[in-house]
Amino acid sequence: MATLDLPAPDIVIRGRKVVGGRTEGPALVTRQTISGWGGVNPMKGEVIENHHELKGVSFAGRILVFPGAKGSSGWSGIFHMTRLTGCAPLGMLFNVTTTKAALGAVVLRVPAMTDFDRDPLELIETGDWVEIDADAGEVRVWKNRNAGD
């Protein structure tokens, strides 16, 4: 079992399941809310919003950690399209439940959680290794030891 090789996680955060399942991957963290339609290019999974700190960055193949969704009602549709183009995030952690983020997570069909006991934005940094075990209500975080190297 590969998990035997992993040391115990540095941090464990508990929360509520939005979409069940288990996934793991590198984190992409932003403290800014994300627009779907008009804020993300679904062909690349890339944030395109002017002034956004993730502008030009793709969430494809990463665990997206963000405060919540904003903007157009096309949020779920755009994230849904990233599933078709192969540019979907591996999982999602968000603080504020909105219809946009909830529906987006449902149709992306990736493990997603919210309502945490501690703020993921304070504890997780881009590049950390994150495991979402949504059915167990647990997020496990391994800090990126190479950060800054």
Added chain:
Amino acid sequence: MTMRLSDEEKAMRDGESGAAVAKAMDLLIRYGEALGAEDFVHTDNIAGVPGSSPQWVKEYYAADGGDYRAVFSRFDLDSDEVVDVPRITGFSCHLQGGMDPELWRDQGMSEEAFANFQSDEREVADHGIQVLKTCTPYLAGNVPVMGEHCAWMESSAVVLCNSVIGGRTNCEGRESTSAAMLAKRIPNWGFHTDEFRKGQHLIEVEVPVDSIFEWGMLGYFTGAAVEDTIPVLTGAISNAALIKHKHFGAAAASSGGVEMYHMAGITPEARTLEAAFGGAPRGERFAYGPAQRREVYERLNSIGECREVDYVMLGCPHFSVDQIADAAQRLEGRTVHENSALWIFTSRAVKATAVASGYEAILRKAGAKLMTDTCSAISQAIPPGTKVAAFDSAKQTHYLPAMMNIEGWFGTTQECIDAACSGKWEGRLP
């Protein structure tokens, strides 16, 4: 958490109303559980974009037939199998679409894309869904009433429905509205409940906000300040009108995620400050004074450098007939500059009135184009070679330059029309 379902809803989930309704219920239950909703509300007023898709999405589902049925099943209902979609019986309408039904060539659309558009529209109509094709259904025949449970997409329409009309809708998405058209249910969460609709932060308006331009700027400030929460505005706001609420809400929904706002003494659930908050004011206090106003203006104009304007776009959200009349009056006797273009967007219903009233002829004579169904952001259609555009809408300024990688200016409707006629941007903060 498991949702509480009525016997009828269980039967729908289990297929007694057909496979499509069962798939719709399955999606709505997954969605309701993701939200943490306890049950559903009935809705008979649904606005979405059911089944419409560009060609590449249809091709993605080629193995399933690559048609409307495949897209509706796989994408709209997020179903693992393709089902027959019955005729919709509820009050359902189609919001904005991908191109103008007549001026699509001017928008740079191909014959193939137009054929796809026509095919989708026939399917929508054949399924009993009204072809409103607008982001402003409330200007084209769908006006909810106070307390009515709706399931609407389109952030600018959602915020207007909740705030100005007192209808009740969350900011739904494509999949949830398509499913709701079949199931006539939507999760009983968020804006469907009384408590959720109360104000969370206070915005004190210290500079006079009276014109549509000022209302739009205040909206953009508000969204950035309160993000996705509910603001209560008080102070120097005057001359309320539907088109001003339309611009305010659209701006607030794009710079933040505002889905409802209160204006003390102006909007129906805010007869007083206390009514708006459900008690004493709470949350943060934000002041909107001269410095904040200037900051909003500068932020909206931070993506403009070159003053040679190739394109002026009006009609975000879709222009009302009084806005078209106003634009025609400002444009009468003038001509759009040869290096520029002026496109004005509205719904088919409003265009019919604009034609009957002679406004469309005035616009056409001046060289402007009155287009329907879509907008430059939705269709990603701008005149060929556009590098610099100008808008009177904070929402369109927020979205289009980022989407099309062009420069953008924001100003008053008059400044936009002047720019279209001179080819030069000379806007400034009044």
